[in-house]
Amino acid sequence: MNPMDSEEPILRTLDSSGISKVQEMTIPGQESSEVSKTLQDAFSIFDNRLRHDHPACFAYMPSYPSPLAWIGDLLTSVFNVNAAMWNNSSGPSVVENTLLRWLADQAGLPQSAGGCFVSGGSMANMSAIVMARDNALPQRRRSDGVAYLSDQTHISVAKGLHMAGFCDYQIRTIPTDNDFRFNVELLNQAILEDKANGFLPFLIVGSCGTTNTGSIDPLHDLADLAEKHSMWLHVDGAYGASISLSETNKYLADGLGRADTVSWDAHKWLFQTIGSGILLAKHGWKLEKSFSIEADYIKTTRAPDGSTSFYNVSPELSRPSRAMSLWFTLKVLGHQRVGKMIDQGVTLASVAEQELIDLGDWEIVAPPTLSVVVFRYSPFNLSIDDKELDSINLAISKRLIAENVAAIFTTKLRGRTVLRLCVINPLVQQENIKQILQRMNQTAQKELGLHPSLKEAPITPISFCSDSLPHVQPMVQQE
Ligand SMILES: Cc1ncc(COP(=O)(O)O)c(C=O)c1O
Incomplete structure (x- = not known):
């Protein structure tokens, strides 16, 4: 067969x-x-x-x-490492951190960037929303926060907002232009209107490769707007962030590196099997703000290079060493x-x-x-x-x-x-x-x-x- x-x-x-x-x-x-x-x-x-x-x-x-991803998956299953804690998975954890840093470089994110592998774009988007909530919205004013999507944003973003505790009245869907890209003018107007009405605009979700048409939002304009209004910019690059690996076409994703967080699915355009999603954050330490937690039965030990256990920078505890398949594929090819x-x-x-x-x-x-x-x-x-x-x-x-x-x-x-x-x-x-x-x-x-x-x-x-x-x-x- x-x-x-x-x-x-x-x-x-x-x-x-x-x-x-x-x-x-x-x-x-x-x-x-x-x-x-x-x-x-x-x-x-x-x-x-x-x-x-x-x-x-x-x-x-x-x-x-790629068949190379199958080999990577097999290795991941055979060794069955729990990549939650640094000291239990130091080898694969170093691969994961190093690969994330390398991917962040390709996307144009700064040296401070970090991230984690998750199961896919939906989990990456939801995790980014949680980070935006924790970093750009005062805890006591969560019910006033507003997030801005375009009419082409993937459904996982609205789902993630709901899972992170936001209600429909806190989500604005802004029409796209003729090329199915965020209409920045209308976005700015909506933000100003919400501010005038006492809301707290905190999150813009742009797309680098929409599902319907593959359109890429004007990422620099979105970043400018996010800076102007002190908002968090998340870019859903589940599909399109992979273009960063192309010497010829990477210019299409120019501006991606200005995002606070980026989603990127290796199971879409990096030739991996399903279950390989990536969340990148411009400032890696901000992941800890959202996901770090201690328990008597888990003692966090830091790696000699200062990096922490992945359960402190990602939503999961037990987790496979997902980076190994992508590493294997990229290394061989x-x-x-x-x-x-x-x-x-x-x-x-x-x-x-x-x-x-x-x-x-x-x-x-x-x-x-x-x-x-x-x-x-x-x-x-x-x-x-x-x-x-x-x-x-x-x-x-x-x-x-x-x-x-x-x-x-x-x-x-x-x-x-x-x-x-x-x-x-x-x-x-x-x-x-x-x-x-x-x-x-x-x-x-x-x-x-x-x-x-x-x-x-x-x-x-x-x-x-x-x-x-x-x-x-x-x-x-x-x-
Ligand atoms: C642009 C975009 N974002 C997010 C997702 C959700 O990704 P996943 O299916 O890996 O959860 C998809 C899925 O097709 C997508 O196209």
């Missing part, structure tokens, strides 16, 4: 009888079960999934882990290669945009900034109302997945149903993208009933590059 085999279904979901079968497999029997038989069960259970690593999966932020793998996504998104333009009938709703392009089938010479186009675009997405052509899911932008393609997998070649979009064009025409004969048209199989060391081959060809 090769997870990179493009013949595999991109998405398989259990039906009712499948659910019953898996339930039967789940309940442990009185008697023991053969390891080999149980492994077979595990494979058939995992068969029912979205294959994020399928080269035709462009949905969400597809997690495409070298960071230049990883930067080029990231660049490949940026290039492919532009190739996709050009192909859509060449095909005609496709409106580019959000041109790529990073590796996302958003578009909509909208034949120019036909007058079809927006509602009908919404259903046609949804139908296209469903048909592509039903026919196992590609996972290109819909989202909504300014109330319209649009198609969204995010390309992260470095196995994907320019030719693959073009072929898939051509197939999508045929699907769209079928949906519109323009060319019923296309239903019988032969389908050319799309052949993807596959290799036991995925991503190495395409990169070599490019160099």
